[in-house]
Amino acid sequence: MEQTSQKVDMDHVRLSEDGRYVVILDQSKLPNLAEYLTLETAEDIYEAIFHLRVRGAPAIGICAGYGMYCLAQTIDTDSFDAFYQKLREYGEYLNSSRPTAVNLSWAINRMEQTAYKHKKLPVKEIVKLLGEECRKIHQEDIAMCKKISQYGLSLIKDGDGILTHCNAGPLATSRYGTALGPLILGKEQGMNFHVFADETRPLLQGARLTSYELDKAGIDVTLICDNMASMVMKNGWVQACFVGCDRVAANGDTANKIGTSGVAILAKYYNIPFYVLGPTSTIDMNCPTGEQIKIEERNPDEIKKMFYKQPMAPESVKCFNPAFDVTDHTLIAGIVTEKGICRAPYEESLAALFGEEKEDD
Template identity: 75%
Template structure:
């Protein structure tokens, strides 16, 4: 069995041996430099998430879980009320780093419930419970990625051409990844795929990360500019589109990296199935539709100067730089989570799949 890139990056986000720091691979330096960062302060963790040094909804959740535990260890009090107040201050601060990916708030809320659920415990006991919980978040993510990969693999065949946008591989999660997971799993089982990876402007996650992971994993990958997707579809080279997600509304609308909705519109026109793959934690049943998803706006310099030796526009030129867009549920063939494959109508079927 061929080893996949997923095994290499199983611990791209991890807790240090002494439990006092979070260690991440700096995704902003890839593919040319593999550098690990040590995060110890609230500012370190916030900046790593905001600046996309750690990115991908599941990886952000894992980092947040480990991060709030590391910060909780720095709260020097034995008084439960004081501990809870400071814990919530750290939580709110980290939660403000990126508003669209629901995994961030999901992980932080999960860690907070450990604190609020054990008011009778000492602070030392709560810290032990927090450590157990944050480690469990990553263990569950690894199991989740494998389940999504298994379900996703049933949707494609040996030799298929797959188009993907942004990055939803091992670097964005644990082990196999979500949208790329079926490809790595299929590769292990002797299947071959032809992947076309959108470069994903303006931060080039497809070029820097997706093509890097696929090439390292021995999967046939062709990098294309975002505006080439229509042509490769027209040429008959694409049999399915696989993308990740940062939040899925209760009606099936899905937020993902900017440009995803355009891919879905093209796929609909050319009769190509369009699949959204992500963990159940990204399905936000409290969010009625995509119109209720807050879209993060980022620095205009990501468009004008980042990755360029010289600016690509005059300083006075205005830029609009949303990090995400929302793909309408009517364009999505199916939503794949660790719980299974969900088909339309999403309002009814997601409610059934994620019934509490």
């Protein structure tokens, strides 16, 4: 895994110039160091996803798509069956790195289906088609983020206060981002917002990434600890909550970074609309409710040791460290996608998105 330092003025997940490797901005080093990693092996890609060097559901999907293409180039066989078996082994391995984000499995499946659909072609031609497909995944995400940003911007007005949790900006997606996209787009159009960014413990994505992105975009941002959200809401400083998502169930239940559910409960109490923003690729219509969403549990050291010079709890103390929680659909005022804003009942409005998609095919 090669490391280089560059300016943060390019796509944060992309192919290397020769198209053989995946290049990512190492989000775990931000905001103090902008370091790019070149991922050369399946183990490199797995490690980068697992250790949150690349994170955010759409960005993980883009990384997986590029990763599958790069790995496909290393499979030395002219037999489709042997090629496809090895490609699926790579896919299964990468998919095990983070179970909650549906974009990971979505992108892997899309790449595998592309290969299978063209199984009668020579393997070299299939690899070229995989290269085209992974680039499509990225370009589609760029377009989706722009549309999500436009729909999201229609929900707020100039001067509003917005509270967000975790990170769903350009780092986690493409260009504009999802939850931060409306704010960045609005700023470009001359609008001003005041954003309260939850610190987002235990990995501090709100502090390290969201406040970093908003500050770079020239947006007025105030960093708060997670347990301060109630106070800023009570003070009347928040007119809407915008968050991203890693998986949306068919009934509208939404998995996002741990702490999101608490923000939604507070927003409901203070009569503040709580919006979830994400591409349709994060909607899992095969998952009936949030009860079926597998929640990743992470290393206890992220609570006790990470970011501290010395451990902040005795070694013998147990930790419960889920990476995500599920926000009940009854707490969500709207789910903003590139196809429009879905409202309750979500079983109907989410299904309609895919009904329209089938009609367009």
